[in-house]
Each structure stands twice: as C-alpha cells, then as structure tokens.
Amino acid sequence: MAGRKAYAMRKQGRPSETHNKHRKEYPALAKEVIRISDVVLQVLDARFLQETRNLELEGLIKREGKFIINIINKVDLVDINSLKKNPIMKQLVPYVLFSCNKRIGLGKLRERIKIEVKRFGVTHAKAHVGVIGYPNTGKSSLINFIAGRSVAGTSSQSGFSRGIQKIRFSKDILILDTPGVIPSNEHAVTSSEDMQKHAEINVRTFDSVKNPDLIVGNIMQKNPGLLEKFYDTESEGDPEIFLEKLGRKRNILRKGGKIDIDRSARIVLKDWQEGKIIKL
Ligand SMILES: Nc1nc2c(ncn2[C@@H]2O[C@H](COP(=O)(O)OP(=O)(O)OP(=O)(O)O)[C@@H](O)[C@H]2O)c(=O)[nH]1
Ligand SMILES: [Mg+2]
Numbered sequence: 001m002a003g004r005k006a007y008a009m010r011k012q013g014r015p016s017e018t019h020n021k022h023r024k025e026y027p028a029l030a031k032e033v034i035r036i037s038d039v040v041l042q043v044l045d046a047r048f049l050q051e052t053r054n055l056e057l058e059g060l061i062k063r064e065g066k067f068i069i070n071i072i073n074k075v076d077l078v079d080i081n082s083l084k085k086n087p088i089m090k091q092l093v094p095y096v097l098f099s100c101n102k103r104i105g106l107g108k109l110r111e112r113i114k115i116e117v118k119r120f121g122v123t124h125a126k127a128h129v130g131v132i133g134y135p136n137t138g139k140s141s142l143i144n145f146i147a148g149r150s151v152a153g154t155s156s157q158s159g160f161s162r163g164i165q166k167i168r169f170s171k172d173i174l175i176l177d178t179p180g181v182i183p184s185n186e187h188a189v190t191s192s193e194d195m196q197k198h199a200e201i202n203v204r205t206f207d208s209v210k211n212p213d214l215i216v217g218n219i220m221q222k223n224p225g226l227l228e229k230f231y232d233t234e235s236e237g238d239p240e241i242f243l244e245k246l247g248r249k250r251n252i253l254r255k256g257g258k259i260d261i262d263r264s265a266r267i268v269l270k271d272w273q274e275g276k277i278i279k280l
Contacts, residue, residue: 037130100141135180212265
C-alpha cells in the first residue's frame with residue numbers, strides 16, 4: 001500500500017487554476033463575508049459531515065463573535081436515522097437538516113435565521129447572513145431555494161461560484177453566497193489522504209483526478225458492497241476486479257480491445273460525485 005500511496009503522490013501533478021483560486025482569492029472573499037455578516041450559515045454535505053467542516057473558518061467566525069448555523073444539506077442522499085446517530089451531529093448544534101433537491105428544511109431555516117438575527121440584536125437596516133462551505137456542498141443551490149428562483153449558478157463541477165452573490169431574504173435580511181473554500185492546510189494537497197478526500201467529496205472532479213482506481217478502491221473500502229450493488233457487479237473484495245468486470249459489462253475498452261480501467265473508474269467516480277450512488 002505504501003508503494004501505491006507514493007505513486008499516487010508522484011502522479012498528482014500541478015494544482016489546477018481553480019485550486020489556485022481556492023488558495024488565494026476565495027478564502028479572502030469568505031473571510032470578508034464572515035466579517036460583514038451577523039449570522040453565518042455553514043453548508044455541509046450530509047454524506048461527509050466531518051470532511052466538509054471548515055474548522056479554520058469556524059474558528060474565525062467564533063473569534064469575530066458571529067453566530068453560526070450549520071446547514072446539513074443533501075439529506076436526500078443519506079439515511080436520516082443513521083445521520084442523527086452520528087456523534088459529530090452534537091458538535092454541529094444548531095443545525096438544520098436540509099435538501100435543496102427534495103425541498104426540505106426551508107421553513108426551519110427561516111425560523112432559525114429570524115431567531116438568531118433577533119437574538120443578536122442586529123440594529124443596522126439589513127441583517128447580513130453569509131453562506132460559506134466547501135466547494136460543491138450546495139451553497140448556490142441553497143441560495144436559489146431560499147430565493148425561490150434561480151439567482152445563483154450551480155454546477156456539479158466544484159469551484160463553480162466565483163464572486164459574492166447577494167439576495168434579499170426578507171425586507172430586512174440579506175443573504176450572501178460565496179465561492180467554496182477549503183482550509184489552508186489542505187491547499188497544498190501533499191498527502192494522498194487529502195487527494196482521496198477531495199475526490200470523494202468532489203472538490204476535485206472525476207475528470208481531473210489522478211489514479212481514479214485508487215479513489216474508487218477507497219470508496220469501496222469505506223462502503224462495503226455499495227458499488228457492487230449499485231452496478232450489479234461482483235468484486236471479490238478487490239477494486240481492480242470490480243473495475244475490470246464493470247468495464248467488461250459496459251464495454252469500456254481501449255484501442256486494441258483491452259478493458260479501460262481508468263475510464264471505468266472515472267465513470268464510477270462521476271456517478272459518485274453527482275450523488276447517484278445513494279447510501280440508504
Ligand atoms: N442530491 C442533492 N444534490 C444537491 C443538493 N444541493 C445541491 N446539490 C447538487 O450539488 C452540486 C453542487 O451544488 P452547488 O449549489 O453548485 O454547490 P456550491 O456549494 O455552490 O459549489 P461551489 O460554487 O463550487 O462552491 C450540484 O450538482 C447540485 O445539483 C441536495 O440537496 N441534494
Ligand atoms: Mg456555488
């Protein structure tokens with residue numbers, strides 16, 4: 001395994017342009033939004049609670065004396081009962097269970113925002129509510145859901161939002177969308193763990209990752225039987241065998257007729273990143 005990890009690190013390549021923005025410009029925007037906000041919504045992906053928390057920004061929010069509400073988004077992709085049993089949930093109070101796709105949680109969120117804005121005794125004309133979170137957690141989707149129309153662009157390609165988007169929430173509350181931000185200790189992505197994580201949570205998309213087969217192997221290890229069931233393909237506990245069988249089944253071939261393992265793995269990763277493979 002050590003050899004494989006070293007290989008993954010060597011093949012990692014240069015950070016993309018989006019990664020550069022994630023490193024320099026976006027954190028500055030997110031920090032600015034935190035400074036001007038009275039309440040901050042941190043959008044988390046229900047499938048990756050701990051992975052999508054930005055402890056660095058959480059720290060800044062506390063130091064700035066701002067109030068944080070955690071939005072646990074994409075609950076349509078998880079089993080809510082097991083989610084509620086997750087010990088991390090205790091650290092996320094106050095939170096709102098949310099799904100932009102299934103339109104869950106908006107009423108609760110409205111109530112929460114109003115309570116907090118009032119409790120905070122915001123006196124200026126319009127209270128500011130900032131929205132922060134890792135890339136691809138659903139910040140722009142949340143803004144659109146709140147607005148009741150499409151005001152912020154969304155995409156399964158992470159790093160989609162590039163500036164601050166403002167929308168009116170009510171006559172005295174303004175909401176601010178921000179581009180996704182990853183903590184600075186993940187900027188260099190020097191460890192293969194970070195790379196795995198970024199692929200799994202779709203900070204780095206399926207078409208730009210190196211060694212997609214290793215990432216699929218990791219997902220299989222963490223979710224025994226899930227991919228086998230989804231693709232109705234056996235693995236014998238081995239990711240390579242799984243990808244080989246899937247490639248054969250789907251006729252994913254290279255020139256010369258050999259099975260294209262890389263492309264099979266990217267197809268799985270794409271389905272995973274687009275939330276098609278549900279862990280219910
Ligand atoms: N299943 C599911 N998918 C969602 C939900 N909310 C958002 N998505 C999807 O997640 C992807 C990212 O959504 P965005 O709203 O663009 O995410 P973002 O946080 O603004 O992303 P960046 O701008 O890249 O930081 C899109 O493919 C959305 O359709 C949800 O509640 N459930
Ligand atoms: Mg966005």
